[in-house]
Amino acid sequence: MEKVKLLSPVGSFEALQAAIQGGTDAVYFGIEQLNMRARSSNNFTVNDLPLIKKKCASDKVKTYLTLNTIIYDHDRSLMKSILNAAKKHKIDAVIASDHSVLNYAKQLGIPVHISTQANVCNIDSVEFFSAYADTIVLARELSLRQVAEIVKQINRNGVKGPSGENVKIEVFAHGALCMAVSGKCYLSLHSDFASANRGACVQNCRRPYIVKDKESGIEFEVDNEYIMSAQDLCTIGFLDKLIKTGVAILKIEGRGRAADYVYTVTKCYREAIDAFYEGKYTQSKVEKWMDNLSSVFNRGFWGGYYLGKKLGEWTDSPGSKATKTKVYIGKGMRYFSRNKVGEFKLETNQLSLGSDLLITGPTTGVIYTTANELRVNDIPVDVVKKGELFSISVPQKIRPSDKLYKLTYSE
Amino acid sequence: MIRIIHFREKCVGCNACVEAAPFRWRISRKDGKSILINSVEKKQVFSLLTGDDELSANILAANNCPVKVIKIEKFQP
Numbered sequence: 506m507e508k509v510k511l512l513s514p515v516g517s518f519e520a521l522q523a524a525i526q527g528g529t530d531a532v533y534f535g536i537e538q539l540n541m542r543a544r545s546s547n548n549f550t551v552n553d554l555p556l557i558k559k560k561c562a563s564d565k566v567k568t569y570l571t572l573n574t575i576i577y578d579h580d581r582s583l584m585k586s587i588l589n590a591a592k593k594h595k596i597d598a599v600i601a602s603d604h605s606v607l608n609y610a611k612q613l614g615i616p617v618h619i620s621t622q623a624n625v626c627n628i629d630s631v632e633f634f635s636a637y638a639d640t641i642v643l644a645r646e647l648s649l650r651q652v653a654e655i656v657k658q659i660n661r662n663g664v665k666g667p668s669g670e671n672v673k674i675e676v677f678a679h680g681a682l683c684m685a686v687s688g689k690c691y692l693s694l695h696s697d698f699a700s701a702n703r704g705a706c707v708q709n710c711r712r713p714y715i716v717k718d719k720e721s722g723i724e725f726e727v728d729n730e731y732i733m734s735a736q737d738l739c740t741i742g743f744l745d746k747l748i749k750t751g752v753a754i755l756k757i758e759g760r761g762r763a764a765d766y767v768y769t770v771t772k773c774y775r776e777a778i779d780a781f782y783e784g785k786y787t788q789s790k791v792e793k794w795m796d797n798l799s800s801v802f803n804r805g806f807w808g809g810y811y812l813g814k815k816l817g818e819w820t821d822s823p824g825s826k827a828t829k830t831k832v833y834i835g836k837g838m839r840y841f842s843r844n845k846v847g848e849f850k851l852e853t854n855q856l857s858l859g860s861d862l863l864i865t866g867p868t869t870g871v872i873y874t875t876a877n878e879l880r881v882n883d884i885p886v887d888v889v890k891k892g893e894l895f896s897i898s899v900p901q902k903i904r905p906s907d908k909l910y911k912l913t914y915s916e
Numbered sequence: 917m918i919r920i921i922h923f924r925e926k927c928v929g930c931n932a933c934v935e936a937a938p939f940r941w942r943i944s945r946k947d948g949k950s951i952l953i954n955s956v957e958k959k960q961v962f963s964l965l966t967g968d969d970e971l972s973a974n975i976l977a978a979n980n981c982p983v984k985v986i987k988i989e990k991f992q993p
Contacts (some may be wrong), residue, residue: 538948543928544983579931583948698932699982705928707982 508782509748512569512675512756513771516542518553519764521560522870527771531567533600535704535760539584540571541622542760543704551587554594567597571760573620574703576603584609591615598640602688607637616668618675621645622688622702628658631672639666640754642675645687645738648813649750652676656751673753678744679770679798680758682735682809684710710734734820739806741794744777745786747811765831765863766801768871773797800829829912831863837907838894847899849909856889856911864899866907874899917991918971922952922962924985932980937973940966965991 513524515534524532534557535542536549549557561568570591576584584606591599592613599610602622610617618640625631626644634641643652656674658664666672683690690701692709699705710733716725738758740747747755755778757770773794780786798806804820820826834856838848847864858879864872879886880896889895920940927949933941934950941950955962971988978986 538928577931579934579943580929580948582945583929586946697982698980700930703928703930703982705930705982 507753509752509778510754511771511774511778512754513767514680514757514760514762515767516548516760516762517764518556518560518867519865519870520760520762520767521557522867523764523768523865524771525560525564525566526870527768528775529566529771531569531597531754532561533569533571533756533760535571536590537583537587538704539574539576539580539587540760541573541704542571543574544699544706551590554590554596558594558596569598569600569618570596571600571620572606573600573602573622575700576605581605588613588615600642607634611637611667616640618642621677624686624688626651628655628662628664631655631659631674632662632664635664635666635672637667638672639668639670640673640675642677642756645677645682646810647676649743649746649811650813652752652811653750660751674751675754675756676747676750676752677738677758677809678740678747678755678774680738681804682738684733684735731820734804736805736807736820737803738809739795739798739803740808740811741773741777741798742791743808743812744774745781748778748781762802764865764871769797769801796828800827802827829914831910831912833908834911835909837864837866837869837903837905837909839905840899840902841896842902845898845900846896847903848894848896849903850894851889851891853891854911855891856895858887861912862897863910863912864903864907865910866904869901869904869907872899872901872903917965917993918968918974919989919991920952920955920964920966920970920974921987921989922950922955922985923960923987924949924952924962925960926983926985928983930982932982933977933986936977936980937970940970940974941977 510530512531513529515521515524515532534549536551558568572587588609592615598616598618600618600620601607602620607617617638619634619638619642621642621644624644625641631641659672664672688702693706694700696709697707699707713731777794780790802825805826834854835849835851838850840847858876860876862874862876876897879889881893929948940953944951952962952964955964974988978988
């Protein structure tokens, strides 16, 4: 059995570096606006493609471009110019759902992955799309048993993609879930004229609501007023079962997320996948990974629809339940590689000895470290004040483009 | 007179403004974002002075914009 591949979300160069550091096999990203994070993520431009490709090539990481919104007539010229650029820069595949994209990508000979926006839920749909794609992302609402059955039928019927090999199945393993069936939500369009299916979702489902009787005007108390906000998908506790369904690629959601999120989630799933194949996937390790995953942005976790039974689990808070929060405090200045010391400028707040720190940057990626010794003008101090330049020991090189954050913990 | 202002950088090219006021907006074939016809650019913000007869259609364009990058101001010469 071929080892399952890990696919990480990338919305910035910081996140790209973080995904590579975390040990991902492939990354996916959007350029310009024709993707599902047109509103929330700092999307790359066509001009960023050579640098993305270069960074990924040196680590043998594959690059997938998302182009999965609904396409109108007025989008066709942009869609074609994005695909032409993808072809020119040898992007490994395009993630698409609209037939116009499938058709043009096929003409250009760019491999296609069918997006979850296409809602593939059965073997007939897989066969239909196999004329265009070698990889198909299933709808997120299927159970493990249904996923396994689709993979089994692909192998039994020999459903082959354009490359002549059996179609590969990709599923979501971690990240935010939509309260609607993916690609079928019109709530944001209805309230704000902002179509979720054009990447402009305003996330109405994440807000609290009241239930009111129109006739009497009486408001009902609801146990949980976040009646539509689904908790985040997390499969690390049953990753063995998920891999045994025969899927080829596990995908992490979150192109709108920061670099530390991408790094932590990628690293946990990398370790879990490797542990599974080495026969070292244990409950105690799962607990450790869960602790790490809880430390970055999350709305609380559930197993999604994979385990069947439950219709949905709703979160009870508006934002993140991360046990660690980060506060921006300063920026990198320079690095003394001989004694592994980084100099930073504290731009706000103050920093005391023993604080846990996070450094992120487009080339640096993500570094977690602790301020075991603080020096101002080479004199050891206990507290650094706003505006001061200070140095700490950092294991890796830091750069002027890096941002420094202080981590605080909540229970 | 009214002034129409377009913060184009955040435009997602949804076509809503073109539907509301096709005489004033069109989609660029180059980058897929909308263009405020006959506007002038200053630091990536496009603006234009025009007559009150265009007000209602452009108010609709501003209200329908999913990313709220269109502003309409009254202008007293």
